[in-house]
Amino acid sequence: MPDIELSREQTDHLVSKIKDYFEQELDQDIGGFEAEFLIQFLAREVGPYFYNRGLTDAQVLLNEKIEDLGYMLEEMHKVEAG
Template identity: 55%
Template sequence: MSEIKFSKDEMEQIVSRIKQYFNDELDQDIGGFEAEFLTDFFAKEIGPHFYNQGLADALALFNEKSEEISYSIQEMEQQTR
């Protein structure tokens, strides 16, 4: 897995949401610099867990759809003598 990186716009949105969360839920003001460091920490330390879960979910969906296609193909088989 490569390092999780966000575009400038994505980082601005994430930082804004973290600052809002700290303000609303914790009654604390947090600066943009601190929120960005927190985002980097979560991306590095916790991000791989979410990434791996996403891969597991994608694999499960792929296997489910693959099985459905397999059944559809079997239903298309014609009877032979």
């Protein structure tokens, strides 16, 4: 899996969200620098789990659609043969 790279805008948005979370939920102030390090840590250590889950979910959905397509093709053959 390639490293997760975020744009400056995405990073700034996440920094704001993390700072708000720490302030509101944990009653602690966290600086932007610390929040960026937390984002990097989460991307490196937790990101692969979410990435893999996304791939698994996409594979399940794709398999369902392929199965549906197979049924549709089978129905078309029945109509033509009849």
